[in-house]
Amino acid sequence: MKKYSFVADGQSLITSEALLEELAIQRQDYDDRPRSQSLAELSLILDLTRQQIDKDLAPATIIDQLARSLHELRAKSHPDIWRELIPMAQRHGISKYLLQDPFTRWSHDKPRGYSGDAQLLDFIYGHESIADEVANSTPTGQALYAYTREASSSVAVRERRDLLTWHVDEIAKARGPDTEILAIAAGHLREANGSQALRNNALRRWVALDQDPLSVGSITRDFAGTSVEAIDGSVRTLxxxxxxxxxxxxxxxxxxxxxxxxxxxxxxxxxCLSMLKPGGSFLFANFAQDIVVDGYMETFMDWALLLRSKADMWDIIEATKASDDTASVTFGANRNIVYGMITKAI
Ligand SMILES: C[S@@+](CC[C@H](N)C(=O)[O-])C[C@H]1O[C@@H](n2cnc3c(N)ncnc32)[C@H](O)[C@@H]1O
Structure with missing residues (x-):
């Protein structure tokens, strides 16, 4: 049986067990339906998908219907039962079909040894680093990828990258040439590609910290000669x-x-708040609850995330901010990602 693994780097200070428990605590909106009903429903969904594949339906139609059905089933099932369903879905024959999608395959295979690596995000960004993986995929795989890269969660991640660029540029304008930026879990720092402030040399430093030496190497190479400083480090060291x-x-x-x-x-x-200058800001993003592809991600992509509501974000903010700090919680355009922002008093 495939292990249901989440932990990015073994240094995130949480174990898979802890994350699974957290997921279970977080979700309390399910029906009190019998286990057998969820199991039967999953079998039906998977078999229907198999029939659609055999009938040669368009890959986008097949994966869209599958993702929606899994989302509904996940929402209705008790978290413990849903955890049982995940490996059952992964073992089903349709997995071979879905793994033709280079994005799903990368997530499932975890070539860097953990979930949610920066190269995975490059499938969402459509970056040239994944061009060969896409070109070497089957026509069906490419058609599935055309769907997964346009899924609402992928659209939201691209918007997140652009919002980060925007914030850096606005803060540089407001605070001048001594502006210092810190990206935690920077990945490949793709948001820096579009930054005017970086291009115009208007930043003192943009520190990019990540626990993956391959990502740190990628940033060092891509941003050599700029104010970007890539640092190999984890949340634990921070x-x-x-x-x-x-x-x-x-x-x-x-x-x-x-x-x-x-x-x-x-x-x-x-x-992070302790690292801010007076008037400085801290921004943290999280996938929001009720994203349509959550069931597909957790099963066929083997990529589980702790989804947070607006109230969950406020809970973290209220537990950390000082009384004279200001804070806000906002959603991105399609509400798949939620942002918490805390600004220190001057
Ligand atoms: C989903 S990627 C996000 C990359 C980038 N921030 C972006 O939005 O494109 C997650 C990144 O977090 C890093 N990461 C995960 N756990 C970490 C930890 N405990 N300390 C530092 N980096 C971590 C991974 O190495 C990976 O590059």
Whole structure:
């Protein structure tokens, strides 16, 4: 049986067990339906998909219907039962068909050894680094990828990248040439590609921290000769020595809180706030609840995330902010990602 694994790097201070428990605590909106009903429904969904594949229906139609059905089933099932269903779906024959999608395949195979690596995000960004993987996929795989890269969650991740660029540029304009930025779990720092402030040399430094040496290497290579400084480091090291990197005008984390329990999220937020200069801001992003592809991601992509509501984001903010800090929680355009922002008083 395939292991249901989430933990990004073994250093996120949480175990798979803890994340599964967190997921179960978080979800309380399911029906009290019998286990046998959920099992039977999953069998029906998977067999119907198999029939559609045999009938040669368009890949986008097949995967769209499958993703919607899994989303509904996930929402209705008790979290413990849903956890049982995941490996059953993964073992079904239709998995071979879906793994033709290079994005699904990368997520499932985890070539870097953990879920949610920066190269996976490059499938969402449509970056040239994944061009060969796409070109070497079957026509069906490419058609499935045309769907997965346009799924609402993927659209939201591209918007997140652009919002980060926008924030960095606005903060640089407001705070001048001494502006210092810190990206935590920076991945490949794709948001820096579009930054005017970076291009115009209007930043003192843009520190990009990630626990994956391959991602750190990619940033070092791509941004050589700029104010970007790539650092090999984890949340754990940051929590142990939050003073090590100095103070910043803007600290942000995107694609990280989705893997962190509430306890670690609160600790990390405290550490990030302690790294801000007066008037500086901290931004953290999280996938929101009720994203349509959640069931597909957790089964065939083997990519589970802790989804957070607006109230969950406020809960982290209220547990960390000082009384004179200001804060907001906002959604992206399609509400698949929620953003928490805390600004220190001047
Ligand atoms: C989903 S990617 C997001 C990358 C980038 N922020 C973006 O939005 O494109 C998650 C990144 O978090 C990094 N990561 C995961 N756990 C980490 C930890 N405990 N400390 C530092 N980086 C971590 C991974 O190495 C990976 O590059």
């Amino acid at each position: 929590l142990a020595k939050p003073d090590r990197l100095g103070k910043f005008d803007f600290v942000y984390a995107a694609g990280l809180y989705d893997y962190l329990s509430r306890k670690v999220s609160v600790k990390l937020t405290e550490a």
